Amino acid sequence: MVDWPSGHIRWAPNNSYQDLPLQRLLSEGSGLPAVVENDANAAAWAEAAVGAGAGLANIIALTIGTGIGAGIILNGELQRGDTGIAGEAGHIIVNPSGGERCGCGATGCLEAMASGTALGRIGRRAVAADPASRLASLAASAEEVTGETVHEAARQGDPAALRLFDEIGYWLGVGIASLTNVFDPQLVILGGGLATTGDLLLTPARESFERFIFARAHRKLPPLVPARLGSDAGLIGAALLALRQAPRPRGRTVREFAARPH
Numbered sequence: 399m400v401d402w403p404s405g406h407i408r409w410a411p412n413n414s415y416q417d418l419p420l421q422r423l424l425s426e427g428s429g430l431p432a433v434v435e436n437d438a439n440a441a442a443w444a445e446a447a448v449g450a451g452a453g454l455a456n457i458i459a460l461t462i463g464t465g466i467g468a469g470i471i472l473n474g475e476l477q478r479g480d481t482g483i484a485g486e487a488g489h490i491i492v493n494p495s496g497g498e499r500c501g502c503g504a505t506g507c508l509e510a511m512a513s514g515t516a517l518g519r520i521g522r523r524a525v526a527a528d529p530a531s532r533l534a535s536l537a538a539s540a541e542e543v544t545g546e547t548v549h550e551a552a553r554q555g556d557p558a559a560l561r562l563f564d565e566i567g568y569w570l571g572v573g574i575a576s577l578t579n580v581f582d583p584q585l586v587i588l589g590g591g592l593a594t595t596g597d598l599l600l601t602p603a604r605e606s607f608e609r610f611i612f613a614r615a616h617r618k619l620p621p622l623v624p625a626r627l628g629s630d631a632g633l634i635g636a637a638l639l640a641l642r643q644a645p646r647p648r649g650r651t652v653r654e655f656a657a658r659p660h
């Protein structure tokens with residue numbers, strides 16, 4: 399959670415950053431202006447500017463890895479809400495009564511049901527229930543199964559691992575349907591480590607998205623597409639946001655300003 403425009407990190411569910419005035423510290427340490435933005439917002443901004451959403455004004459970009467982050471861009475502007483902490487799509491609650499406990503403390507958040515962490519968790523359960531499976535053979539013990547282990551087993555065609563991807567994709571589609579109902583994007587971009595699994599995740603996510611979207615028969619659905627900028631999206635987005643905020647000398651374009659030492 400990053401306050402905008404102060405760049406003060408309030409808290410994070412999946413790492414130890416808390417109450418950290420990062421923008422001030424970076425400015426003082428470097429002697430330069432600094433811009434601090436939530437990583438998922440930065441990645442979404444990059445995908446909207448020069449990635450899978452280039453040229454589009456209304457997109458949602460999800461970053462699916464350890465957790466699920468999102469950036470929501472409407473009319474070409476990143477939506478930060480009142481204080482900067484909007485767009486926490488990973489913590490919309492999709493399964494409050496039967497769901498998993500989330501790192502944020504709530505139950506059934508989208509990231510507790512559909513992240514790489516969630517895939518590892520249901521993978522460990524599947525191995526404990528069936529120690530003779532192909533998935534089990536890829537890890538030394540049930541405790542060592544991660545999302546990557548499940549991905550490897552699924553690539554080898556293990557039916558149990560494919561079912562786990564179907565489960566994760568199902569919940570992801572539920573979340574994307576709700577987000578689409580609220581924001582009506584032209585495109586939904588899926589990035590982050592888990593999105594590199596491609597159709598293993600995208601196919602069940604698309605099925606569930608089409609099943610749960612509001613008024614399916616009366617609308618054109620936004621395509622669900624993979625991100626283009628890979629793990630560099632956050633870096634590229636941060637740089638683009640810094641350029642956007644930088645004071646620009648008269649008569650010089652941003653491109654000229656960025657290309658020359660000053």
Ligand SMILES: [Zn+2]
Binds near residue numbers: 507509510
């Ligand atoms: Zn949560």
